[in-house]
Amino acid sequence: METTLNYKRSAFAQELLESIRCGNYTAGMRILSERDLSDKFSVSRNTVREGLSELFEMKILERRGRGAFVTHEALRIIENGKEISGTPARVMVLMSFNMHESPIFRTIFESIRSGLNGRAACEVFFSDMLPGAAAENVSANDIVLIFGESFDYDAIREIHQRCRQVILINAQSNVFNTIMPDNYAAGRSVAEYLYENGHKQIGAALCDPELPSEFNDRFRGARDFLREKNLDIMVEDIADKSDTFRIMQTFMDRFLSRKATAIICFQDIQAVMLYEAARRKKVRLPDDLSVVSFDDRCYTANCVPALSTVRYPAEAIGGAALHTILTVLEGKEPDMHTQIVPALLKRESVKKLI
CATH class of the missing domain: 3.40.50.2300 (Response regulator)
Incomplete structure (x- = not known):
């Protein structure tokens, strides 16, 4: 009697079938324990049991003592029902x-x-x-x-x-x-670049540096590099976060008042807002203030001055x-x-x- 592979089987059972079909498990080989399968596939023990039950019913696996083994018919059953899915990937x-x-x-x-x-x-x-x-x-x-x-x-x-x-x-x-x-490594590279160019008073244009995000990873990378050089990165707590442009204006004003020579922006749109804020206040970039950023949007090379930025590795x-x-x-x-x-x-x- 031909066995039809039911494609509604669990994803876990599908993974085991694929492993058998690809030769990772061969006829007569004992498969991992329920606990090890649960850890390997990041699924619950109950999911493992249900998946194994499906494969026992299909005669892909058989019980021997307390273990589960691949049957000698397993590969033939899989190949005969090859529409291992009946549905294309x-x-x-x-x-x-x-x-x-x-x-x-x-x-x-x-x-x-x-x-x-x-x-x-x-x-x-x-x-x-x-x-x-x-x-x-x-x-x-x-x-x-x-x-x-x-x-x-x-x-x-x-x-x-x-x-x-x-x-x-x-x-x-x-x-x-x-x-x-690797946003952490990117943050380190930005801080290292500024440090190599003589900058030691560096501000971070980030409202919530402790908030988990790609921005936070970039911030931690920059902060940790500077700490290794016995330097602190400047941060500012800005209460009103309703207007991004005003936020960038505030960052610039506060960091300049603290004698910052460079600001790290955490995305390019922040940097171009900082450029406009600097233009309005007649702050010369980079003579009065250096700027680095992240993402390398299509316009960054054509900003004046051309923006140093980390390219997203798309x-x-x-x-x-x-x-x-x-x-x-x-x-x-x-x-x-x-x-x-x-x-x-x-x-x-x-x-x-x-």
Whole structure:
């Protein structure tokens, strides 16, 4: 009697099937214990038991004593029902509304879409709170890639139970696969650049430096480098956070009153606001005040003076995302966390003091 592989099986069972099909587990081999499987796949013991029960019913696994072993018929059953899925592989890209015009996202998405080259379908969904309603349509053969700033982690955990893999772009997590810039290293590189140019009085244009975020990681990197040089980074507590331009004006005024020679902005839009604030106050950049920033938006090289900034490594992150997706499609375990060190572009907005 031919066994049909039911594609509604759990994502955990799907992962085990893929491991057997790829030869990671061969006929007669004992699989890991329930506890080890739970740790390996980051799922509950109950999920492991349910998945194993599915594979016992399909005669992919058999019980011997207290262990579970791959049957000699397992590979044949899998190949006969080869539509290991009955549904083709799909990459679901979920992103927040504000990403739709982002050149960074465009670069990452194009890397993924072109690199898949027909090996999996690629569909895009938007939401104001990720993963959003698209999560209701996730199936066991999906690879879910989430790109945004605000996440419902409980919903993502539910998705993780039902799909092949979840990949977070530009976000930190100890549970899910993540691909992101090394913002801490980027912060260090900015502070080192200023220090090498003789700057020791450096302000951080960040309202909430202790708030967990990519900005916080950049701040910590800069702060830690300066501490190693026995220097403190200047911070200011600004009560009224309703107007970003006024915030940048206030940062500039306060840091100049404290004899700062340089300011670190944590995204390029802050830096160009600082440029305008300086123009209005007739503060000369970089003679009176040096400026560095992050992201390297399309206009930064054409600012006056040309803005020194850290380039977001969109091409490398897109390549890493594609590599992770292809690794999963091949039935292999991807790297859990990938961090890419961004490049600092040294232009004209930093004055050499020594």
